[in-house]
Structures are given as C-alpha cells and as structure tokens.
Amino acid sequence: MRKYPCYLFSNPEELPLPTGKLWGRGPVLVLGRQFCVHFALDASGVPGHRVSGFVGLQVTRLAPFAHCGGIFVRQGAKIHVWVWSQEMVSALQLKLGAGKAHWRVLPESLWGEVPTRGTVVQTCAAGVEALRFEGGHLQDAMWWPEMPGEPILKAFSGDTVVSKAADSARERVLSRRRWAKAAQAVPVFGAESPVHGLAAWFRAPLAWVILGWLTLGLAGAHAGWTLASGHRVAQAKLAAQAELDHLLDQGTRDAKGRSGGASTEDVQWVNEVRQLTRGVRLDDLLRQLAEPLAARGLLIRELVIDRDEVKLGLVSGYGGAVDLDEAIAAIEAVGLWQRVELLDFANPLLARFRLKLKAVVGLGAPA
Numbered sequence: 001m002r003k004y005p006c007y008l009f010s011n012p013e014e015l016p017l018p019t020g021k022l023w024g025r026g027p028v029l030v031l032g033r034q035f036c037v038h039f040a041l042d043a044s045g046v047p048g049h050r051v052s053g054f055v056g057l058q059v060t061r062l063a064p065f066a067h068c069g070g071i072f073v074r075q076g077a078k079i080h081v082w083v084w085s086q087e088m089v090s091a092l093q094l095k096l097g098a099g100k101a102h103w104r105v106l107p108e109s110l111w112g113e114v115p116t117r118g119t120v121v122q123t124c125a126a127g128v129e130a131l132r133f134e135g136g137h138l139q140d141a142m143w144w145p146e147m148p149g150e151p152i153l154k155a156f157s158g159d160t161v162v163s164k165a166a167d168s169a170r171e172r173v174l175s176r177r178r179w180a181k182a183a184q185a186v187p188v189f190g191a192e193s194p195v196h197g198l199a200a201w202f203r204a205p206l207a208w209v210i211l212g213w214l215t216l217g218l219a220g221a222h223a224g225w226t227l228a229s230g231h232r233v234a235q236a237k238l239a240a241q242a243e244l245d246h247l248l249d250q251g252t253r254d255a256k257g258r259s260g261g262a263s264t265e266d267v268q269w270v271n272e273v274r275q276l277t278r279g280v281r282l283d284d285l286l287r288q289l290a291e292p293l294a295a296r297g298l299l300i301r302e303l304v305i306d307r308d309e310v311k312l313g314l315v316s317g318y319g320g321a322v323d324l325d326e327a328i329a330a331i332e333a334v335g336l337w338q339r340v341e342l343l344d345f346a347n348p349l350l351a352r353f354r355l356k357l358k359a360v361v362g363l364g365a366p367a
Helices: 048-062 086-095 150-157 169-174 198-203 205-257 264-276 282-295 324-332
Strands: 002-009 017-024 028-031 037-042 068-075 078-085 104-107 118-123 128-134 137-144 162-164 298-306 309-316 337-344 351-357
Touching: 002 169, 017 028, 017 169, 028 086, 037 048, 037 137, 048 068, 048 078, 068 086, 068 104, 068 137, 078 086, 078 104, 078 137, 118 150, 118 169, 128 150, 137 150, 282 298, 282 324, 298 324, 324 337, 324 351
Parallel strands: 002 028, 028 104, 118 162
Antiparallel strands: 002 017, 037 078, 068 078, 118 128, 128 137, 298 309, 309 351, 337 351
8 A cells, every 4th residue: 555646526627636645555536525416225134245235226226327436334224325427537537647547536525523423514615514423423414505594404403413614625635534434335236347456457368368378387387297206106116115025035034944943932932822821810810919019008900911911000009199119119029020011100190010921830720
C-alpha cells in the first residue's frame, strides 16, 4: 500500500478538486451528495456471507441509473446504500488521466464527526444533508438542495438532538475523518466489473502461453527426475541382492564346516535347555526366594516362568519405592541364576527383573 491522490467532485462543469493523499491501493474519488442516491435496506436475518448478493439484487431493483456504481455499509440491522451513475464516474476518471487505475469511489456522506445518538446537519458540496444516528449506527439520511425549515428537520430527527457541522465538505475530506470505513462496493449483476492486478494479467492470451510453456517445462523436469530416481532404485536393488547372495554363501560354508558334529559348547547348551524344559518346581523356587526377599521387606507381585527364564516383579512390603540395591542383593543371594537383568525401573513402585536359571537338577522335575 502507498499514498494515492484524493479528489472531491462537486461541480459537473469543473474537474474534481484535489484534497491531498490517502493510503490505499488506488486513487480516491469523493462524489458530492447531489450525485448520489441513498436508500436503506432491512438486513435482519441476512447472514454476513450473503449480504453482498442481497444488496446486488436490491440495487438492480431500486437504483434509478441504467449503469450504476455504488457502495454499501452495514449498520446493525440496516444496510445503507449509495448509488451513482457509472458513466459519469468513468468520464471523470478519464479526464483525470487514470482511467485504468484501481479507483475507490465514495460519497461525501461518509466523512465527518457523528454522535452516538443525534442528528447531524452538514453542508455538502452542494446542498445540505442530515444524518440521524442511534447507538452509534446510522438510521437514516436525507439531502436537500437548500437548508430545510425547522418543521422538516424536526420531522426527520424525531426526538434526537439536532447539531450543525461547521466545516465544509472539502474540510471534512481533508481532515480524513471518515465515520464508516468498512464500505464495500455494490455488485451489479449483468455488468462486467473492472479487473485489476493478477486477474487482469491472467485474462491476457500471452499469460496463458507463458503458463503453458512453464507447465511443459515442469512436466519435462519431473519426467527426468522420475527416470533418474528409477535408475538409482534399480542400482540399489542390484547391490542389495549381491550382498544378500554373499551372506547366504558365507552362511552355507559355515554350516558345512560344522556339519561333522556339534561343538562341545552347543552340546552342553542343548543338555541344559532340555533339563530346564522338563519344568520347574514352583514350590521349591518360592521357598528359596521367600527368605532373602522377606528379610529385605520385599514382596513378589509378578512371577512368570518361561523355559530357562524367570520374570519377577517386586514391590516394597512397607509401601513406597523399591530399593533396587536391596532387591538385587536378595535375588543374587538365592544363587540359582546365570544372569540377573533389570527390565523396568521407570516405575519406582514396581521393579521388574529377568532371571536366567542355571542348569541345576534340583529345580527340575524329577527325571
């Protein structure tokens, strides 16, 4: 965004008057109230995303111009609409030398200080306008070519206080005091709305030619990348298969080297497993564990025997965390284990161990 010139159009026989610069996306043209027609719509029950379409339909029915432009402002349950002749506005934009710019056209009614409740009478570029507010929302607006009498103002203002603005229309625009900033353009159905920026660029034939070449280039690049990726994947598969074949050949040679007979360690291990798989006498195992565990205040919560392994879960008989040093000392005091392994120490209230049994005949079932 940057600053653009602002113009006030008050006399049809003269060019619009410059009134400084405003921040935005294009120049601003402020129309005198005598060039605008105002009407209010009841928007009760109209959701926000349907307001624009609702206003467009009503403008088509109520606007007195064949080709009109306009803006609308939602104020509570009412929508206030200002419309004008689009042909007049287009001619003014051409005279100002910026016919293709993104213009914002606004009525002078939107500028000025307004009360929370009351009627403001302000001098326009031509004539006089009265704006009546309730709860900070505009309720009605009326324009007269000359200052109306007290009875007319009384009938318009009702029971609200009438105040007169001292500044002129040009002074109000120069002061940048706009009471309605959320003004939206009126959609006019059946008319081609001006297109600016990227939307206008996409409508040009050259834009589609450029997009077509870009698409072809991206498709070619993707095809090349796909072929290169497939080649790399095929090479990786070949290397993996060669490595697998090598490992299988090596395993076959090692197996043939031991085919004459099992080693002494293998025979011993097989005998120990056979002895342990006959079964473990649970009462003997519990009796040998009971004394060292009880002496250290520990109780058995879990006991699982799987062939030559015992999984043991211990808890403290006094409540609280398990002393791991005491638990390990109690387990090792039994003397039945080839290996003691701590499985889980994340829960301090339950210590879980894996114990590998020795090949002891006394623990096996009778032969």
